[in-house]
Amino acid sequence: MKTAQTRALALIALCGGFAAAAMAAQAVKGDPAKGKALAAEACASCHGPNGNSEVPAFPKLAGQQESYLLQELADYKSGARANEIMTPLVAGLSEQDMADLAAFFAKQDSSDGVVTNPALLAMGKRVYLQGNDKNGVPSCDGCHEENGEGSKRFPRVAGQHTEYTLEQMKQYATGKRTNGKKVMRTVAERLTDEEAKAVAEYMASLK
Amino acid sequence: MKTSLHAPLLVLVAALVPPAQAEPPAQPHAPGIESKGYVWNQQDPELARLLARKGDPDKGKISYEICRGCHKADAAGKPEAGYPQLAGQHPAVLIKQMVDVRAGRRDSPKMHPFIEHDVVASNELADIAAYLHGLPVPASNGKGDGRQPDLGRHLYDRDCASCHGAHGEGDGAKFYPRVAGQHYNYLYRETLESRDKGRRNSNPEMVMVLKHYVDSDVAAVSDYMSRLVPPAKP
Numbered sequence: 001m002k003t004a005q006t007r008a009l010a011l012i013a014l015c016g017g018f019a020a021a022a023m024a025a026q027a028v029k030g031d032p033a034k035g036k037a038l039a040a041e042a043c044a045s046c047h048g049p050n051g052n053s054e055v056p057a058f059p060k061l062a063g064q065q066e067s068y069l070l071q072e073l074a075d076y077k078s079g080a081r082a083n084e085i086m087t088p089l090v091a092g093l094s095e096q097d098m099a100d101l102a103a104f105f106a107k108q109d110s111s112d113g114v115v116t117n118p119a120l121l122a123m124g125k126r127v128y129l130q131g132n133d134k135n136g137v138p139s140c141d142g143c144h145e146e147n148g149e150g151s152k153r154f155p156r157v158a159g160q161h162t163e164y165t166l167e168q169m170k171q172y173a174t175g176k177r178t179n180g181k182k183v184m185r186t187v188a189e190r191l192t193d194e195e196a197k198a199v200a201e202y203m204a205s206l207k
Numbered sequence: 208m209k210t211s212l213h214a215p216l217l218v219l220v221a222a223l224v225p226p227a228q229a230e231p232p233a234q235p236h237a238p239g240i241e242s243k244g245y246v247w248n249q250q251d252p253e254l255a256r257l258l259a260r261k262g263d264p265d266k267g268k269i270s271y272e273i274c275r276g277c278h279k280a281d282a283a284g285k286p287e288a289g290y291p292q293l294a295g296q297h298p299a300v301l302i303k304q305m306v307d308v309r310a311g312r313r314d315s316p317k318m319h320p321f322i323e324h325d326v327v328a329s330n331e332l333a334d335i336a337a338y339l340h341g342l343p344v345p346a347s348n349g350k351g352d353g354r355q356p357d358l359g360r361h362l363y364d365r366d367c368a369s370c371h372g373a374h375g376e377g378d379g380a381k382f383y384p385r386v387a388g389q390h391y392n393y394l395y396r397e398t399l400e401s402r403d404k405g406r407r408n409s410n411p412e413m414v415m416v417l418k419h420y421v422d423s424d425v426a427a428v429s430d431y432m433s434r435l436v437p438p439a440k441p
Binding site: 131133136138139140141142143151152153154181182183185186 | 269272273274275276277279280285287288289290316317318320321323325326
């Protein structure tokens with residue numbers, strides 16, 4: 001039988017374990033002010049000063065989920081996400097730098113997206129909210145939420161440039177982009193070209 | 208033109224780079240009811256481990272996000288698509304079915320990429336099952352045409368109730384699913400598949416029972432099951 005003392009010791013050990021786990025998860029806390037300064041220097045020329053990029057090929061980062069920003073930076077650095085522009089740029093970033101940048105961009109307001117082909121919005125809405133049962137496409141809102149804001153586990157897609165969204169879907173479908181939760185390769189592969197275009201337009205229209 | 212100038216170089220690079228993995232890993236194939244020596248619920252190591260584990264419904268709610276695109280946020284599924292209702296199902300049943308899809312004992316190429324090991328960690332299965340079990344069962348499930356209620360009741364009481372319960376409540380301890388409140392389309396399809404041995408992780412006892420069912424019997428009993436409502440738990 002356990003004595004009160006051993007129980008107390010076990011409890012202390014347990015608490016210590018939790019504390020260590022919590023510290024590991026929160027190893028680096030991002031500082032948005034430092035992130036802002038670093039972003040101005042390293043990111044603004046492509047992604048805009050607040051992460052509202054005006055070039056459709058470069059993703060908007062403003063309002064993106066912090067966890068996602070951090071993960072993608074880490075994946076660029078490790079090579080899990082390959083990109084000839086980003087790879088050399090993140091090479092010099094420390095873990096703290098990446099946390100600061102993620103904290104900064106996550107707190108910025110996303111500008112409204114640009115719908116380039118409004119005729120596709122109705123179809124895009126249908127795919128986004130209902131998926132396609134015939135080809136096994138799940139609805140996008142399951143992970144990215146109804147308004148496209150994403151969550152701790154899945155990125156924001158609302159207001160994103162259609163060109164960027166489509167390029168990512170293409171990269172998933174062809175196996176060029178393999179990082180992340182591994183389900184987008186299936187979704188992108190199952191979407192028809194028209195569905196992909198339509199859903200990208202609908203995402204751009206979300207606020 | 209720029210493209211033609213670089214074409215030979217691109218070909219060279221393409222030859223050197225290993226082909227990218229565009230396709231998600233195909234669903235594996237594990238022996239099922241079509242194989243000699245098939246034993247229903249022969250303990251899969253993952254199944255045995257997960258059944259012994261207490262799932263965490265709070266974690267399960269988060270892990271379930273990846274399922275919502277088809278089974279929906281309230282886990283009511285989609286009757287018209289044949290996506291089953293999952294809310295309130297027994298955890299052991301849910302875990303068994305997920306493990307069987309992962310292992311390839313139940314063929315579901317549509318679902319497999321979303322439940323494979325790369326996507327959902329083993330412990331998450333127990334958490335998801337615990338979360339789904341606690342959800343209220345929606346009453347607005349898809350029903351059958353209601354044309355043969357007497358035949359449906361007769362068949363159900365004679366052949367199904369001893370395992371699936373008088374009210375379709377199932378029995379988690381024996382992996383018998385709750386069938387009450389399930390979508391008619393799903394019940395009809397899966398019962399036919401079990402009869403015809405397309406659902407390869409079926410219980411051979413059930414397949415024996417179904418052997419003499421014609422399609423209209425399956426329709427009647429599926430309709431009956433879709434309308435069952437177990438008494439509320441005290």
